[in-house]
Amino acid sequence: MIATQRSVSGSSQSPRSPSSQPYLSVSVTDPVKLGNGVQAYISYRVITKTNLPEYQGPEKIVIRRYSDFVWLHDRLFEKYKGIFIPPLPEKSAVEKFRFSAEFIEMRRQALDIFVNRIALHHELQQSEDLRTFLQADEETMERLRSQETGIFKKKPTDFMQIFKDVQSKVSDVVLGKEKPVEESNPEYEKLKHYIFELENHLAEAQKHAYRLVKRHRELGQSLSDFGKAVKLLGACEGNSLGKAFSELGTKSETLSVKLQKEAHQLLMNFEEPLKDYVRAVQSIKATIAERANAFRRQCELAETTKLKEINLNKLTLMRSDKVGEAEIEYQELKVESEEATRMFEMIVRLMNEEIVRFQEQKTLDMGIAFHEFAKGQARLANGIANAWRSLIPKLEACSSS
Amino acid sequence: MEQQRSISGSSQSPRSPSSQPYLSVSVTDPVKLGNGVQAYISYRVITKTNLPEYQGPEKIVIRRYSDFVWLHDHLFEKYKGIFIPPLPEKSAVEKFRFSSEFIEMRCQALDTFVNRIASHHELQQSEDLRTFLQADEETMERLMSQETGIFKRKPADLMQIFKDVQSRVSDVVLGKEKPVEESNPEYEKLKHYIFELENHLAEAQKHAYRLVKRHRELGQSLSDFGKAVKLLGACEGNSLGKVFSDLGTKSETLSDKLQKEAHQLLMNFEEPLKDYVRSVQSIKATIAERANAFRRQCELAETIKLKEINLNRLILIRSDKVGEAEFEYNQLKAESEEATRMFEKIMRLMNEEIVRFQEQKTLDMGIAFHEFAKGQARLANGIATAWRSLLPKLEACSSS
Numbered sequence: 001m002i003a004t005q006r007s008v009s010g011s012s013q014s015p016r017s018p019s020s021q022p023y024l025s026v027s028v029t030d031p032v033k034l035g036n037g038v039q040a041y042i043s044y045r046v047i048t049k050t051n052l053p054e055y056q057g058p059e060k061i062v063i064r065r066y067s068d069f070v071w072l073h074d075r076l077f078e079k080y081k082g083i084f085i086p087p088l089p090e091k092s093a094v095e096k097f098r099f100s101a102e103f104i105e106m107r108r109q110a111l112d113i114f115v116n117r118i119a120l121h122h123e124l125q126q127s128e129d130l131r132t133f134l135q136a137d138e139e140t141m142e143r144l145r146s147q148e149t150g151i152f153k154k155k156p157t158d159f160m161q162i163f164k165d166v167q168s169k170v171s172d173v174v175l176g177k178e179k180p181v182e183e184s185n186p187e188y189e190k191l192k193h194y195i196f197e198l199e200n201h202l203a204e205a206q207k208h209a210y211r212l213v214k215r216h217r218e219l220g221q222s223l224s225d226f227g228k229a230v231k232l233l234g235a236c237e238g239n240s241l242g243k244a245f246s247e248l249g250t251k252s253e254t255l256s257v258k259l260q261k262e263a264h265q266l267l268m269n270f271e272e273p274l275k276d277y278v279r280a281v282q283s284i285k286a287t288i289a290e291r292a293n294a295f296r297r298q299c300e301l302a303e304t305t306k307l308k309e310i311n312l313n314k315l316t317l318m319r320s321d322k323v324g325e326a327e328i329e330y331q332e333l334k335v336e337s338e339e340a341t342r343m344f345e346m347i348v349r350l351m352n353e354e355i356v357r358f359q360e361q362k363t364l365d366m367g368i369a370f371h372e373f374a375k376g377q378a379r380l381a382n383g384i385a386n387a388w389r390s391l392i393p394k395l396e397a398c399s400s401s
Numbered sequence: 402m403e404q405q406r407s408i409s410g411s412s413q414s415p416r417s418p419s420s421q422p423y424l425s426v427s428v429t430d431p432v433k434l435g436n437g438v439q440a441y442i443s444y445r446v447i448t449k450t451n452l453p454e455y456q457g458p459e460k461i462v463i464r465r466y467s468d469f470v471w472l473h474d475h476l477f478e479k480y481k482g483i484f485i486p487p488l489p490e491k492s493a494v495e496k497f498r499f500s501s502e503f504i505e506m507r508c509q510a511l512d513t514f515v516n517r518i519a520s521h522h523e524l525q526q527s528e529d530l531r532t533f534l535q536a537d538e539e540t541m542e543r544l545m546s547q548e549t550g551i552f553k554r555k556p557a558d559l560m561q562i563f564k565d566v567q568s569r570v571s572d573v574v575l576g577k578e579k580p581v582e583e584s585n586p587e588y589e590k591l592k593h594y595i596f597e598l599e600n601h602l603a604e605a606q607k608h609a610y611r612l613v614k615r616h617r618e619l620g621q622s623l624s625d626f627g628k629a630v631k632l633l634g635a636c637e638g639n640s641l642g643k644v645f646s647d648l649g650t651k652s653e654t655l656s657d658k659l660q661k662e663a664h665q666l667l668m669n670f671e672e673p674l675k676d677y678v679r680s681v682q683s684i685k686a687t688i689a690e691r692a693n694a695f696r697r698q699c700e701l702a703e704t705i706k707l708k709e710i711n712l713n714r715l716i717l718i719r720s721d722k723v724g725e726a727e728f729e730y731n732q733l734k735a736e737s738e739e740a741t742r743m744f745e746k747i748m749r750l751m752n753e754e755i756v757r758f759q760e761q762k763t764l765d766m767g768i769a770f771h772e773f774a775k776g777q778a779r780l781a782n783g784i785a786t787a788w789r790s791l792l793p794k795l796e797a798c799s800s801s
Binding site: 237371381382388395 | 499530554591597598601602604605607608609613614615616618619622625626629630631632633636637641644645648668689724763766767771773775777781782784785788789791792795798
């Protein structure tokens with residue numbers, strides 16, 4: 001097991017262990033807008049620092065774009081069934097927002113977390129695709145990206161389609177059309193139910209967290225407008241009242257700035273982690289769909305193998321000349337069936353480990369996020385209280401004179 | 402006469418011995434009467450006084466908004482030069498007309514209106530005030546329906562008078578008429594100040610109202626957020642789930658605080674600002690009246706001069722129209738002197754009123770802004786305390 005450092009802030013950490021200890025440290029930085037018009041896109045620097053023998057040298061810098069990350073994600077999803085592949089940030093639907101500084105920063109941070117989670121995962125970090133992603137020159141990467149065929153071109157919506165197929169098969173069973181294809185595993189049922197409920201509640205919480213960010217901004221804007229208006233009033237008045245107005249107006253503008261800053265903090269340190277958590281849960285749902293696929297395949301092959309066996313015995317009894325052919329087919333199917341069973345059991349085993357890993361990491365991440373939330377809110381409120389309190393003596397003087 | 406000022410809407414019992422003259426009024430208990438489009442709000446107007454002109458120590462009458470308008474318009478006509486306390490606006494939006502918040506704000510504003518009249522050394526002696534405070538409801542209704550001509554004037558009409566004055570000024574500039582503006586630098590400065598003040602006040606009041614709205618919206622978001630986080634907590638179970646629930650509950654508590662503060666902001670800050678705007682508009686109406694009086698004085702002075710010249714001519718030619726002309730001349734002279742007296746009275750009253758206004762405004766605005774800062778500090782303090790109380794538990798979760 002390779003010990004690696006976790007980099008969540010987006011900066012690459014220098015290895016704290018002596019150079020003999022294995023390490024793999026990645027960071028995604030320096031977003032740059034390239035290209036023009038509709039073709040424009042953002043490129044990122046991906047810096048890899050490592051002493052692992054499979055990698056070329058202690059430091060390597062490559063340029064990657066969002067679709068390269070998608071390539072890596074899709075390949076890992078195909079090859080490591082059963083493992084919760086770290087989620088990607090969404091493509092942005094709104095053109096106007098696509099190159100805003102805030103969006104670019106959020107995406108960069110999310111991509112950095114994505115790669116680091118892969119580099120820290122004891123199975124995924126050994127992936128050849130990861131090495132390719134971290135080291136291949138840009139032309140090679142482009143060639144690989146354009147070679148994507150069939151299954152690798154699958155988008156998240158396609159995974160949902162697989163899942164819907166599974167769901168429709170379930171209803172087919174209920175209607176008596178097919179054999180049951182769902183595992184009858186109460187623990188697993190509980191898990192699936194939990195994941196679905198979690199996704200709903202998380203999405204709801206994230207939506208309202210985003211609205212909170214918006215409301216902070218709006219309150220800040222109103223305070224700023226108010227401050228300006230009160231300052232003009234103060235200039236018009238003159239005398240001690242006018243001076244009190246001016247100070248109050250200036251204070252309002254200062255607090256407006258505080259609110260905007262806190263809104264940004266809320267977004268980066270709370271709303272984004274929540275959104276990341278939603279994506280992680282969606283990744284688990286995709287793995288659930290894969291497991292259902294594997295289970296169904298196993299069942300189908302088991303059925304088919306049984307039928308083939310019955311048929312083979314029949315042909316053997318009849319001493320048919322088709323026995324040889326049937327025996328070959330039967331053996332082939334038997335191998336496939338065993339392979340399917342192995343695949344399914346591997347997914348079950350991996351998922352069990354992944355669930356434990358997920359629960360631990362989530363508890364930590366969410367604890368941090370909500371801690372940041374409460375700290376930020378307390379800090380903001382404290383600053384606001386101090387600001388207004390400092391004005392009260394002067395205003396008291398005005399209202400009693 | 403000493404008066405108690407009742408701003409909060411509750412009637413204050415006289416703190417002075419019963420021999421000391423007092424007049425204390427309060428407007429309370431708004432009640433919705435009537436149905437559909439005819440529906441309106443009635444208010445109880447309670448008068449406590451020992452003044453001889455009034456019927457007994459306490460009198461309660463029922464009044465509606467249009468009765469207050471009647472009182473305002475009569476005072477405006479009879480006491481030119483005095484800044485008549487302003488009325489709250491008619492509400493344009495039907496839907497809002499019977500919301501409890503609107504009714505409360507209007508009740509408070511009407512109470513302030515009547516009390517300012519009762520506290521004003523000239524206006525408190527008005528017979529119309531006594532009628533308003535004491536007449537039974539049928540008498541009041543009869544008086545309302547008898548309103549003719551000038552008393553049916555709406556604020557928009559007063560603005561029209563003012564615009565007439567302004568257009569006369571431009572006529573002067575274009576050389577069409579004789580100058581009808583006073584050439585009084587102090588007064589010019591005052592007018593300029595009043596106009597600038599109205600603009601800045603209206604702007605500040607608009608943004609104060611938006612602040613109220615933003616407080617409400619933030620409160621609503623916090624409430625929705627709290628509910629969502631509680632559901633998340635219930636789904637999680639374990640210690641993390643409990644922390645979520647605590648945080649969700651805290652959010653809902655703070656949402657309440659924000660809604661309360663939004664209401665306080667509205668009643669103790671935004672409304673006083675709006676009241677201040679109305680006061681300044683009342684001053685503008687008085688400015689218009691002064692301009693009218695000045696113009697009338699000038700016109701009559703001019704006309705007198707012409708009449709005098711004509712009279713002298715008729716005397717010289719020994720016309721038989723002399724008697725008639727002399728009669729008209731004397732009449733006009735009396736009118737002219739009356740107009741001059743009226744204008745000078747308005748000027749004198751306005752000078753006193755300006756001083757009164759400045760003092761009262763400084764006090765009122767000082768109080769309003771003081772309340773604003775206190776309320777904001779109190780709210781922020783409550784919010785900071787609430788979140789800080791959660792930090793130890795959250796710290797435990799994020800490091801375990």
